[in-house]
Amino acid sequence: MxxxxxxxxxxxxxxxxxxxxxxxxxxxxxxxxxxxxxxxxxxxxxxxxxxxxxxxxxxxxxxxxxxxxxxxxxxxxxxxxxxQEPSGPVSAADDSLTLLLLCCHPVLSAVSQVALTLRAVGGLTTAEIAHAYGTTETTMGTRVSRAKQALARVDARFTLPTDSDRPERIAAVMQVLYLVFNEGYTASGGAALARVDLTREAIRLTRLLHASVPDDGEVAGLLALMLLTESRRTARTGADTALIPLDAQDRSRWDAGLIREGTALIDGVWARYDVGPYQLQAAIAAVHASDRADWPQIAALYLALEHLRPTAPVRLSRVVAVANAYGAAQGLELLDDLNHRFALDEDPLTRHRERAVRAHLLELTGDHTGAAALYREAATLTRNEVEQRYLRDRADQLA
Missing domain, CATH: 1.10.8 (Helicase, Ruva Protein; domain 3)
Known part of the structure; x- marks a missing residue:
């Protein structure tokens, strides 16, 4: 094919x-x-x-x-x-949003809602969904199959949700779109750093969702986050497809139109609604997109985000922000504390990134031997070949 x-x-x-x-x-x-x-x-x-x-x-x-x-x-x-098979023209209507909401039916658990939608609408394979949840492909396949059976048992209809369950299902849809975008922006495996088809589809569907609920601050925040993040995509790799970290990227290659649109979206909802995790992440992306990143402000925003969404990726991002704002030694101290309390170094979703962050901070403090070893360990823990090459190159430069 x-x-x-x-x-x-x-x-x-x-x-x-x-x-x-x-x-x-x-x-x-x-x-x-x-x-x-x-x-x-x-x-x-x-x-x-x-x-x-x-x-x-x-x-x-x-x-x-x-x-x-x-x-x-x-x-x-x-x-x-x-x-009977239709004899006339077949409708080419875009059913994506209604299908998303069907997959987020309240009879399903939150995890099943996300998994089924990623499979049916996002187009991710069962293996990719399993990686996002840190589980096996067999386990995730069983979960998706049971979700479909559950919809059949309740005779779920292809209709928009009622007012009573609408907020809950929109929240589930946002989580789905967020995961689809993230899988596209940094693919869980393969030879390419990103999968543009997934990021574009996530943005398209989020635009549909935003158009249907224009007064939802979190939906606007999610769309702003995607646009601001996507604005940096072409600058993330060089001509040789090598990974370029954020602080070394050529900002002239960032998409100014996406930055303007994303910044306008987050500015339009900030302080008008209760601030949620998507708005906070969009605000962080907007600060990154400004002329000069304000790292103390970014660290403060990550702390607020951690209170709302205390996940391993958010905590690791706060470590990086603190290190950039206040020095590598303080970043290492915070990382040690978070590992002691939350075992970030044992979380299968972020283990490779924890090693990479620690390696970077050790490099900044002058411990090149320790940094090189951790860069190589991090390379063995990711299936994305572009990330692997970058981490191994960093280790080789320090050897």
Whole structure:
């Protein structure tokens, strides 16, 4: 299968799934039908060419697969007449937002909501979702399967949520989009540092969400955070694809338009609503995007963020900010304290970054031998090849 076909199938899969769920109301069967339609396309398109309207082509194949599945379901035989293949044009409506909200149905646990949406709408593989949660691919596959079964048991409908459960489901959608963006911005594995298809899709869906709830300060904060972070993407690697850390990036390569839009968004909601974690992260990104980063202010914002979201990544980011604001020795002291209280060095999601942060701080204090050893250890703990090369290069320079 060619890269062009693979990219097209990945882009269209959520839209085809949305169309089938809207028509049939069976999320579990619809996803199976979509996978079968994608398999048919992967075999026929490279040889026969991509059809003029690939989405309609996939939906039609998906319809046929759905009918086949329903015919095999004796309990639903009487409903077959409702599921005839459409004879006219197939709707190409964008169902992404409604599908997101369906995946965040209140019958599911928060973890299952996020996992199912990443799989169905974000297009992440089960392995990528498992990495985001620090679990195995088998465990995550079982979780996604059970989530689909739960939706089938309650006969979940392809409709927008009610006012009573809307805030909870929007919060779950924001977490999903945040994880999709992060996976795209720094891929969990592979030869490329980033996956632009995922960051663009996360931004597109967050724009849809923001348009539907324009007065939600956290949704605006999330969109601002994505735009400000994405503005730095092209400056993160050099011509040789080597990783360039934030403080060494050429700011002229940052996207000024995204910075203006993101800054305007966070300025527009800051202090107008209760400040949440996404607004705080957007504020930090906005300070980074200013002419000169104010590290004491960034450290203070990370402390506020840690109170709201006391996670290992946030705590490590505060260590970096404190080190930049007040010196490497104070950063090391804070890192030792956080490790003692929260075992950041044992967290599977941040173990490699803890080693890299400690290595950087040791390097700044002059302990090049200790720093080199930790850079090499950090390189063994990440599956992203660009990060691996950067960490090994840092170790070699200090050896």
């Amino acid at each position: 060619t890269p062009d076909v693979e990219h097209l199938l990945r882009r269209e899969a959520p839209q085809v799934l949305g169309a089938l769920v809207r028509r049939f109301g069976r999320f579990d069967l619809a996803e199976d039908a979509v996978q079968e339609a994608l398999l048919v396309a992967s075999r026929s398109w490279p040889a026969d060419g991509i059809p003029q309207d690939p989405r309609s082509w996939l939906i039609r194949i998906g319809y046929r697969k759905m009918v086949d599945q329903l015919r095999a379901d004796q309990a639903r035989r009487r409903r077959e007449v409702l599921y």
